[in-house]
Amino acid sequence: MLRVEHLRKVYGEGTRRPFEAVADLSVTVAEHEFVSIVGPSGAGKTTLLKCVAGLLPQTSGAVYLDDEEVIGPPEKMALVFQDYSRSLYPWMTVQDNIAFPLRRRKLGKAATRELIQDTLRSVGLGEAGAKYPWQLSGGMQQRVAIARALAYQPEILLMDEPFASVDAQTRADLEDLVLDLRDRYGITILFVTHDIDEAVYLSDRVVVLTPAPTRVAEIVDVPLARPRDQVETKEQPEFAHLRAYVWRSIKRPEHAATASV
Amino acid sequence: MRAPRRPLRILGVGLEIAVPIAVLVLWAVLSRDGSSFYFPPLLDIFRTFQETWLFTRVGSDVVPSLARLLTGYAIAVVAAVVIGVALGSSHLLRRMVDPVVQFLRAIPPPVLIPAGILVLGVNSTMKVALIAFVCFWPVLLNTIDGVDGVDPTLRETARSFHIRRRDRLFRVVLPSAAPQIFAGARVSLALAVIMMVVSEMVASTNGIGYFVLQSQRTYAITEMWSGILLLAILGYALNGLFLLVERQVLKWHRGVRAGSV
Ligand SMILES: Nc1ncnc2c1ncn2[C@@H]1O[C@H](COP(=O)(O)OP(=O)(O)OP(=O)(O)O)[C@@H](O)[C@H]1O
Ligand SMILES: [Mg+2]
Numbered sequence: 001m002l003r004v005e006h007l008r009k010v011y012g013e014g015t016r017r018p019f020e021a022v023a024d025l026s027v028t029v030a031e032h033e034f035v036s037i038v039g040p041s042g043a044g045k046t047t048l049l050k051c052v053a054g055l056l057p058q059t060s061g062a063v064y065l066d067d068e069e070v071i072g073p074p075e076k077m078a079l080v081f082q083d084y085s086r087s088l089y090p091w092m093t094v095q096d097n098i099a100f101p102l103r104r105r106k107l108g109k110a111a112t113r114e115l116i117q118d119t120l121r122s123v124g125l126g127e128a129g130a131k132y133p134w135q136l137s138g139g140m141q142q143r144v145a146i147a148r149a150l151a152y153q154p155e156i157l158l159m160d161e162p163f164a165s166v167d168a169q170t171r172a173d174l175e176d177l178v179l180d181l182r183d184r185y186g187i188t189i190l191f192v193t194h195d196i197d198e199a200v201y202l203s204d205r206v207v208v209l210t211p212a213p214t215r216v217a218e219i220v221d222v223p224l225a226r227p228r229d230q231v232e233t234k235e236q237p238e239f240a241h242l243r244a245y246v247w248r249s250i251k252r253p254e255h256a257a258t259a260s261v
Numbered sequence: 262m263r264a265p266r267r268p269l270r271i272l273g274v275g276l277e278i279a280v281p282i283a284v285l286v287l288w289a290v291l292s293r294d295g296s297s298f299y300f301p302p303l304l305d306i307f308r309t310f311q312e313t314w315l316f317t318r319v320g321s322d323v324v325p326s327l328a329r330l331l332t333g334y335a336i337a338v339v340a341a342v343v344i345g346v347a348l349g350s351s352h353l354l355r356r357m358v359d360p361v362v363q364f365l366r367a368i369p370p371p372v373l374i375p376a377g378i379l380v381l382g383v384n385s386t387m388k389v390a391l392i393a394f395v396c397f398w399p400v401l402l403n404t405i406d407g408v409d410g411v412d413p414t415l416r417e418t419a420r421s422f423h424i425r426r427r428d429r430l431f432r433v434v435l436p437s438a439a440p441q442i443f444a445g446a447r448v449s450l451a452l453a454v455i456m457m458v459v460s461e462m463v464a465s466t467n468g469i470g471y472f473v474l475q476s477q478r479t480y481a482i483t484e485m486w487s488g489i490l491l492l493a494i495l496g497y498a499l500n501g502l503f504l505l506v507e508r509q510v511l512k513w514h515r516g517v518r519a520g521s522v
Contacts, residue, residue, distance in 0.1 A: 050417075055420060072420075073420055073421040075423060078421070079421045081418065086412050086414040086415065087414045087415065087417075087418045089418075089432075089433065089436070090513050090514075090516075091436040091437075091513040100422070100424065100432065101422035101424065103424075103428060104424075104425055104428075132516055134513075134516050134517045134520040135516070135520070
């Protein structure tokens with residue numbers, strides 16, 4: 001279980017122009033749960049994720065993973081960066097990029113190769129293993145970053161707008177892939193997105209953030225049946241109702257008002 | 262950065278060969294009658310070159326020269342990369358040593374020869390030390406820059422995947438800094454040749470620089486020119502060799518740059 005308690009993050013503290021990105025944020029994510037975070041651009045979603053991932057020291061508050069305080073990157077966590085193209089090593093081929101975090105696991109050559117090939121196939125890149133990241137399109141690079149996180153076999157996966165630059169069809173496929181992997185391996189997922197439909201479709205709960213300095217505006221339960229289906233789930237009135245609800249929650253004026261402070 | 266069209270490329274290669282030949286022919290024609298004492302006929306120079314350098318004086322002059330050059334250069338590159346990685350990784354350390362680095366770097370290298378003679382004597386050690394000292398700075402400064410400039414997202418990725426320290430150094434930091442390290446090493450290589458010659462002219466009993474100076478002093482003008490010719494060839498060959506290695510090691514870098522244009 002992941003617990004974020006009264007997290008606050010001020011950039012450039014002690015300088016003349018400090019910037020409060022995250023004001024006071026508490027949220028819990030249960031085991032195997034799928035929680036999405038939505039909020040306007042610049043709200044502090046990436047900031048939140050980096051604090052949770054142990055990459056960025058928070059100003060105050062704390063993050064706990066299975067009751068252990070997170071002070072550095074936790075072993076059982078993987079993060080798919082928003083800046084996917086800059087998170088791939090350009091001097092390594094696609095398969096070397098995926099193998100790189102696995103080196104210290106010592107799975108053996110054959111097992112590693114098989115794992116890499118499996119994950120690559122599952123993101124639709126079975127043929128791209130020997131290529132370099134810069135030989136791939138943006139959407140393909142993004143899928144490599146996802147494949148790398150999946151091959152790492154984390155218990156909890158943080159994803160920062162992972163599907164932002166893929167076409168609609170691939171996006172739908174990747175959404176279903178992530179749901180499928182979650183079911184198969186019981187991964188806990190914390191997922192940042194701009195796309196409200198995507199958030200509702202994927203999640204058990206949607207956390208709506210206010211503009212920076214961000215707080216939780218609202219947490220919306222998504223009681224849609226699982227397994228979900230791109231067509232059937234999305235044609236349910238309940239789905240339409242939920243997405244409208246989340247939409248209004250983001251647009252609510254009192255949230256916007258805090259932004260100008 | 263597409264390769265130029267075929268006819269253009271042939272023209273390019275043709276010119277690359279034709280221009281030096283044309284220069285040589287012009288030189289040979291103008292110097293043919295041997296009317297100038299200082300510019301003996303080119304063919305005489307070639308003959309002397311063959312008699313002197315193929316391979317009579319290779320053991321006595323070329324080998325000692327090259328050995329000093331390569332030893333000094335290797336020491337400089339290794340030391341500069343090691344120290345550069347350390348300095349590039351720590352802002353504090355860098356700020357502490359920066360004034361010293363800038364000061365030492367500002368010393369015009371040849372002026373160190375008298376001091377070198379005094380401290381180390383008129384021997385190979387002095388020359389190697391001198392070459393190493395001079396070659397050290399460009400590589401050091403570029404390594405520091407390169408290490409400092411490693412993309413933060415790449416660093417965070419390594420951290421979040423618990424990449425081991427050794428892998429982080431050899432597979433993240435060094436490859437990322439490699440383009441800059443190579444740029445520095447190339448500058449140093451040219452400096453190494455210069456320092457080799459200069460140090461042999463001031464205090465030596467062998468070496469190509471020594472040979473050139475001795476020839477000039479004894480009015481063996483043709484020999485002098487043959488020595489200069491040899492230095493040009495050596496410099497050219499060393500640079501070519503260097504480019505070959507660089508091209509191999511930095512294949513990915515050219516790919517990235519080509520892709521981003
Ligand atoms: N290193 C930093 N120093 C100072 N301010 C920063 C820094 N990183 C982010 N910020 C600011 O903090 C706020 C939140 O940034 P963050 O990247 O977390 O937003 P986000 O919600 O992920 O936005 P997006 O949806 O566009 O990715 C922004 O206003 C940004 O300008
Ligand atoms: Mg972001």
